[in-house]
Amino acid sequence: MRMVTSKMLKQITLFAENKPGRLASATKILSENGINVRAFTIADSGEFGIIRFVVDDADASLRRLRRAGFSVSETKVIGLEMPDTPGALFEISRALSDNDINIDYAYAYTSATPNKAILILQASDLKKAAGLLTELGFHLIESSP
């Protein structure tokens, strides 16, 4: 397959022990610094959780959260603008599965552009997935202002 340099989106990954108030204190930092959370998802092991954020200013979020003592890191993900119509998700997931790419996790939010949704995607082979989706004509976003 032809290698395409594809655009990637920065996601903030935050580690939190499973106890009340951790999401609140992290989002408090973001809100105090005027950072807008576009989408987030929580995965947990029972004892700890991984909170993943897509925000309008990833670098500032990382800096602020780190300074406040949170365990945070930056992760590259695919941010994919998709039509908010029947069959769109099917097309994407079929393309990935035909190419033997596994989706590790995904979440979505509706875009400011009418009739568009943003799909956040993490895959077993992120580069290959991004290249494939770009070739299929999808628009990948680099930031979510």
Added chain:
Amino acid sequence: MEYWNPKVERLSAEELKQLQERKLRRVVENAYEYSSFYKKLFAAAGFSPADIRSLEDIQQLPFTRKTDLRDTYPTGMFSVPQSQIVRFHVSSGTTGVPTVVGYTANDIDVWTTCLARSLTACGLGRGDVVQVAYGYGLFTGGLGLHYGVEEIGAAVLPIGAGTTTRQISLMKDLGTTAIACTPSYLLHIGEVAESMNIDIASQTRLRVGILGAEPWSLESRKRIEQNLGIKAYDIYGTSEMSGPLFTECSAQNGIHVWADHFLIEIVDDYGGPVEEGEKGELVVTTLSKEALPLIRYKMGDITSLVWEECECGRTHPRIMRIQGRVDDMIVVRGVNVFPSQIESVLMQIPEVGDHFQIVVDRAGPMDVMAVKIEVTESTLSDRVGALMQLEERVAKQLRDVLMVNAKVELVERGTLPRSSGKSQKVIDLRQI
């Protein structure tokens, strides 16, 4: 200068043992004559000072322990009148009654001389700036090193257990070349420096760490040396022996014990001697101390002793890295576990951060042990599965070494205790 006292530090083993034998006889005679505690102890064992004809005869003497110091609190084991005492130090007593140590002027001199030899062996001397970050006051660490540093003609920065940011800014401003503190505190200083955007390796003159007062592993040493760009030397000594006394030399292969002042035995669980180089409990007899002589004092530390001449040219025997304490040992499901073993495993795994904590509890009739480690930025994955795999991998490596199951728990960074004193590595919640 390579040696503080080349003549004494390079006496042959034979000469040292003759000197020890001569001094031992005098120590035992003095204790018998001037200390009611030792007189009673020897009498109960049917022993008279004349029974000491060779070094080996020491084995006929009963052991002494910290409990003896506590039972005779405050000064029942002293062997000189109060008028000869020039200083007291008192242990914190966190594990029981405090223990009081007294010093004559000569005791302070011997202590200082021992440290002068040791610090010289760590490559320190005139021109160095030594930041003493051990606590001053009743604790022996601060004042002991303070005197030793002055003796070798280096400059001492007596900061004690000051705030960490101050430690770092003074280190930078005064050109500190060596720091004396606990290894976990130095790791903490490294972390704080990083958050202040100061790279200790390139932006300070620090080149030596004199680290002790808690057990630490070779792997921790590797980390400290790599992260901070320094040589980290192990230091040993307890308040009963005077305070910090002995360090490694440039060979970093064991701690030189000054045999003209201290006689070391290593004994097994039953109190019998072990073969040279074998592991056992450290037993100390002081050969020069006047105020509070120790005779066959069981230190509770586990180590081994070698007399083989060191590559640095010093002939005094070396004790190997302290492997743990007899009373630090935790028994989990009948298996002896030392925190130092756990530390050693963890520090070999690059994904594991510098701090850990062991929590032992009981679930029904069973002991359960959890080992908490902090997640680091480089290991923080966005996949839960990857982090759970890390926990499992660490747990497996612990099980392979400890022979007992440990549950590994990732916790947020900065949440495990960092202390400037002995770190609180074990929390035992079992109600027995």
